[in-house]
Amino acid sequence: MGNKARHTRRIEADERRARLAVRHRLAGTARAASAEEVAGSLVALHATDPATVFLAVGARLAGKQGVAGPVAGVEKALYEDRALTRMHGMRHTIFVFPTALVPAVHASTTRDAATRERAMLLKHLAKGSEYDDAWLTETERQVLAELTVRGEATGAELGEAVPRLRAQYMYGVGTRQEGPQPLSSRLLRILGMEGRIARGRPQGTWTSSRFRWEPTPERPDPSDEFAHAELVRQWLAACGPATEADLKWWTGWKVTDVRKALAAIGAEPVELAEGTGHVLPDDLDPVRAADLEPWAALLPALDPTAMGWQYRDWYTDPAHKAALFDRSGNIGPTVWWNGRVVGGWAQRPDGEIAIRFLSDLSDEGGSEAEAAVEAEAARLRGWVGDVRVTPRFRTPLERELSGA
Template identity: 65%
Template sequence: MSGTPRYIGPAERRARLALRHRLAASTRAATPEEVADSLVALHGTDPATVYLAVGSRLADPAGTVAETARALYEDRTLLRMHGMRHTVFVFPASLTAVVHASTGLAVAARERASLLKHMATAGAPDAVWLKEVEDSLLAALARRGQATAAELALDEPRLREQFVYAAGKNYEGVHTVSTRLLKVLGVEGKVVRGRPLGSWTSSQFRWAVAPEHPELDVAEAQSTLLHRWLTACGPATEADLKWWTGWRVTDVRRALTAIGAEPVTLDEGTGYVTAGDLAPLAGPAEPWAALLPALDPTAMAWQQRDWYLAPELRPALFDGSGNVGPTVWWNGRVVGGWAQRADGEIAWRLLEREGVGREAEAAIEEAAERLRGWVGATRVTPRFRTPVEKELSSG
């Protein structure tokens, strides 16, 4: 590209967000698969986030729970697995091999080495013993189809064995072989999380053998993943890309070159879009409001967030570890927070008034009623609590 890179300002970035993240009413999806495909990945650390993120983007959210469960546990068109930054996500099944090769392999090597080191330090059995237990676990899981760690330990009692982690340190703890081994196997792409033990908000899962997928070249997989994400979230800075992927900056730069990404000018500095994505976007014709859940993939997509989230709002909307809570959006900006109360009411509060008038408040209230309607009798408490969410939920 020659000449001065085109400037893309906050307004245009918000328009892209509304269209590509299916947040404006006219862009909403018909299925959970369409939502996940548009966003590339749904945060899965808090199981409720997956359903709430999908429901906020469906044209008809009434079937959110049933349809998302179908995609996750029956059709397996969506898979819950470890991905970028060693975080649990839900991905389209077509991307699992790409995520595994681009990100999972390096993390998996570190996780297995860490487990073996901790076991050796504690005087636990060696790698040969661990491999025997692993093979036995996978065979038992294949026979059962889906199982909890406790059920697998009935078939392979060695999974119950424990070892002391960080002996003598202030963070000393006792680890069970099953807990650590299943985590390693998950990162290695050998097992995936199956149906939860409780409702769709439960964080206790069964395990299942992961579907087979081809082994891809790491560099090609990184290029594919970055292209998919930049299509959904571009423009983005190099810092955004490094943060979201968890890769080394050299990997990010190599992938940007491989896909022919084009530089643009942002308020934060140089950003990138995919080749051919420089044309201005008019954005949705209608104004839009949304109530997005804690850890929503839109709110957590970029490291540099000033163009949609005012810095002064962060202390109220994030926990101490940087996890975003439930947010209220108006036309591409975070303007408040929300929570569900014990009686099921969806309570929300504006934290920013600029540009938020009666039309916005009416649209936000409509979004709150829409959410309350499909969530029904289920009570949702975010895994990571934030100041506004705590205050509103107890009101």
């Protein structure tokens, strides 16, 4: 007798939202005890806007940790324990990763982007300056030597110590974008992408992006195949089920690389509303929404949950896109109820957290939902204190609510 055809399990939207609630540390019983736990559960925290890291962690901390806020814990993990690392990752975006995952991210994603960035800089230097590859190599040597002596330094401090870093070149020669550009920020960014230096503690508060630079320790250099497979394994554990399109969007890889990684980890196909999805081979057991207590969350702009998938209709109403996203596809601060985005929020100049519901919740808890959201807003107000947070990428609803 031949083998029976294997049944492909279908995972509906309510189960996906239940998985999200638990694995992304959003449901009350799933809240985390530390920044490291949050980052490990989410794989990567968007860090283009530095405030997002702290707000994303704060929304997921349990008990007294959540009331006290995430600032001290995140800073300790980033700058003292080095359990978390800020670096360029997927889609040429800055993220905060668990440090143990950094080799896989670098080998699968950042290294190729750094190679392209270096080639582009050399091309611009050749067209718009007298500087060549040898000159750039010597400049890098001096920068790295100075940073080794100092231990840490800002870009401005390095420019004072290494005059070459203050050089300028002509960008976009012969185009409408032609104009002088400083070398320092671009070269330091490339050295960071290559893993030769890293962003350290910023100047100012936790919302600042004026980072100091530090030398980096040696780290493993895994094969491309292992690195691709490991990153997909981690991501599916956090975000599965998901489609190839979701993975291609999140990683920024070619679809062939996505498919090879899925095959390498033995990912299992499942049926989703939008097509074929994938989960880890040991992740087919049902997760029941009915087993969870109702939960609410206020997530920041660019939160890794809100930005986790390319296809978002199962947790975000398409009718709300114009209010919640900017023109580049960046999501603003969102209000969540039981796994769905139901509104947005913003901080006003006086510190008040303004909220607007975009969904009718009268059949989904109504007053219970409003009370839970207000409790999250009060918790956020409590730990943010006198700091004012303005998202790096403004969205229509956030602007309106903040009074901008």
